[in-house]
Amino acid sequence: MTGIGGHPGIPAEPKKRPAWMVGGLTVLSFVVLLWVIELFDSLTGHRLDGNGIRPLETDGLAGILFAPLLHSNWEHLLANTVPALVLGFLMTLAGLSRFIFATAIVWIVGGVGTWLIGNIGAHCPYVGVRCETNHIGASGLIFGWLAFLIVFGFFTRKVWEIVVGVVVLFVYGSVLLGVLPGTPGVSWQGHLSGAVAGVLAAYLLSGPERKARERRKATNPYLTT
Known part of the structure; x- marks a missing residue:
């Protein structure tokens, strides 16, 4: 057996997959999971x-963990599939660990926000009866990813991340109108909570770059980066 440098008996190290490929497979696996869950849900x-x-x-607090995995029907899931694939993949370009932490922040913080404000503006068919709502779907997570991508570059001051944010804003900026009330059956509360959580995640996870920038300023007061 020929190994490293042609020496027998020393196995060659396996080639690592490119980071973009790992990120893409991670996001694809998540979306496939959504489709598997919806298939099971439809059959039951x-x-x-x-x-x-x-x-x-x-x-209803347990729904914070489950809501992003559930969809009301195939049309609901299909509407979320392409944005989840595109924005999720772009998220992984900032690093897989950042993607995971950002997703966790949006998932939990956005879910808590939805739990707190989810009944605001809810339309009830009966006067004097408290309206109960049930929020499901990955759109809150998608809005969190969208907001993260738009602002993350401005926190890190990295050119390519700013470019990604501008492109995402140009392509998906109109989607942000979904944080406003007005469309019956659409959880604008979940969209808004997810977007706020996305901005929070971007700020928290840009900490290393912001601290490095402050250290450079401390050593060079005339630095304007």
Whole structure:
């Protein structure tokens, strides 16, 4: 057996997959999981859909963990699939660990925000009856990724990340109107909470670059970066 440098008995190190490929496979696997869950949900009469975020209800807190994985129907999932693939992949370009931490922040913080404000502006068919809503879908996560990508470069001051943010804003900027109320059946509360969580994640995860910039300023007061 020929190994490193042609020496027998020393196995060659396996080639590592490029970071972009690992990130792409990670996001693709997540989207495939969404489709598998929706298939199971459809076959069981959509019994899972009741496990979403039910605002201000203690038993609705568990929905924070499950809501991004559930969709009301195939059309709902299909509408989220392409943005999830595109924005999720762009997120991984900032580093797989940052992608994971940012997703966790958006998932939890955005979910808590939806739990707190999810009933605001909800339309109830009966006067005097408290309206209960159930928020499901990956759109809150997608809005978090979108907001993260738009602002992250301005926190890190890295040119390529700023360019990504500008391109994402140009292509998907109109989607941000989804944080405003007005469309029945659409969780603008989840969109808004996800977007706010995305900005928070971008700020927190840009800490190393911001601290490095402050150190450079401390050593060179005339530096303007």
